Amino acid sequence: MISNQILQSTLDGLKQITRVDMCVVDTEGVMLASTFGEEADFRDAVVSFENSPAESQVISNYQFFKVLDEGHLEYVLIASGNSDDVYTTGKLTAFQLQCLLVAYKERFDKDNFIKNLLLDNLLLVDIYNRAKKLHIDTESRRVVYILEPEGDGEAAGLEEIRGLLGARSGDFITEIDEKSIIIVKEILLSDGPKELNEYALEMLDALPQEKRATAIIAYGTVVGELKDVSRSYKEARMALNVGKIFFEEKHVIAYSRLGIGRLIYQLPIPLCKMFIREVFDGKSPDEFDEETLTTINKFFENSLNVSETSRQLYIHRNTLVYRLDKLQKQTGLDLRIFDDAITLKIALMVVKYMKHMEKSPDY
Template identity: 30%
Template sequence: MSNRLFQGLVHQMRDSIDATIGVVDETATIIACSDLSRVGTTNEFVSLDLSDSHDIFIRDGFTYKPFGSRVKPDYAVFVEGVDDAAAKYASILAIALSNIKQYYDEKYDRNNFIKNVILDNVLPGDIVIKARELHFNAEISRAVFLIRIISANDISAYDVIQNLFPDKNKDFVFNITETDIVLVKELKSTVDSKDLEKLARSIADTLSSEFYTRVNVGIGTAVVGVKDLARSFKEAQMALEVGKVFDTDKVIVSYDNLGIA
């Protein structure tokens, strides 16, 4: 989708900038260009520079300006020419493309959408519409796990949990506070509450045994669709709060086993 976004803006800019302009990705493959015949070609010498910084650099008669949200640039704009005008055009294009990419990610990113749903930042009527736009399966069962860090070292528990659940189309991991991490896990229809507790236990054991990070995990009930994820999250919160009072020695607390529903 980024390719289409970038190509659309490059196409609009090509008449205003009297030079060949375009965008390369982190592998130095041209993904958008005012000269369509160059889309898909690669310059391996450019990729070496992309890994260094966000500074402007010049290669083979073109001026490049890397951009992206991470420390290592995701993309680079290129403008034909090596003069000050080319550098200015490249900087302006990098700003424009970076902002449009950020807007698109915030608007359509699934992880951000799920986070807003569980925090009740999306109107109920908009949830179904947005879920349809993002192609969420409304018939899939999911459960919310709230992982609260009790003690930790320099290892990022968030990164560890993300690596445990790498499929970003099915499972969603995000921070809501410095100590609270949410996992929204897609489930099979045969999964029951004991299976959820086993999964939570494996998360806690991995963090404890391999990374010396102690956590408590609250588990909400399994829900179908997207709208009820906020309820499952509140249940996971309640499980942790009640467990903190009545089951102080329990690492895993499931809402199903609280006996207060």
């Protein structure tokens, strides 16, 4: 079904060219779009016209035209006047509307196909059969991006995003829930991690400034066949969820760069609690003061380098050593030893994951 906005803009454009007033009504005579100055009541006339075998008819100085969709009546076009010029304009407009119906139906069919493909709702044989009918290449390299235009808020409209991103013929833009937009992007054979990240940044740049500040975009790995697009979608979905927990400061998140965060995200909560009890001996990492947490994070950022960490924290090297010794007494872990450092790093990430899950409505 064509939107009323598209119908109205089509009639407005044709009126500017032909100077003929027209309106489009549904099969019950309800006005959908019009260039008439005043809204007229055509319901009785439309019912009479529908029941006639004629494709066009003149009724009370108005010309009526049937707009069919595969033989079924979809709209009735009404043009003001009964001259030959009005008749020709009406026939051309009815033909234009029928072409729009075909185009919108094809796009709807493709959109429905892509949604089912992403959700793994299709058999392998159906994927290839339907792709052939819809003229979709089955062997192009593709990657799935998930865009949340306003973070946890309500997403921008799908049509708005389509207009902003200006998808190429090989790209598909759809939505599965009300928060996120799915972009199935066709990429070049030469595209690598750098280019994939640049595509994500281009999508963010296409958004209005107010949405860009809070937008998040995540993407999966590249797949070479259409049947594997659902895998890239699942990866992108996981990247989005994991990124919200462990990479809050990032706007672009790649599945391939999730690291141990991807493993932690798949751990059951009871196992996480048991691990934390064993590492901290019944204590909670929440008991660390801000100074200690800042020291730990900066130490990790600098790959356990004492000199660089003390320099960036603007403290003496001995002060940093004192803090690390104090932390060792509290936890039994010496961050200058790699095994202890990785244990604490994982433990802090597990705690962050547990807090996130406790806030989740599905917890």
